Amino acid sequence: MRRWVVCFTDRNDRHTLLKMPEISETHISCPYCGESISILVDDSLPEQNYVEDCQVCCRPIVLDVIVDVDGDVVVSARSENE
Ligand SMILES: [Zn+2]
Secondary structure (H helix, E strand, C coil): CHHHHHHHHHHHHHHHHHHCCCEEEEEEECCCCCCEEEEEEECCCCEEEEEEECCCCCCEEEEEEEECCCCCEEEEEEECCC
């Protein structure tokens, strides 16, 4: 009986994991104008590096995205010239 309950719980957890979104929204400060802008990060990849234009001043922001072992997304934003 107890075994059956454990098995059921495990299946439930798996169901929840499958439904978790892989895109998380995070906020950064633009290195040019200092405005806070929101970006969408695909946290299924452990390391990413890409350029996204600022939503306020339209200048290219270089984004370094790292997803750590706990699944936390760490984003650092820098200007293209650095
Ligand atoms: Zn900006």
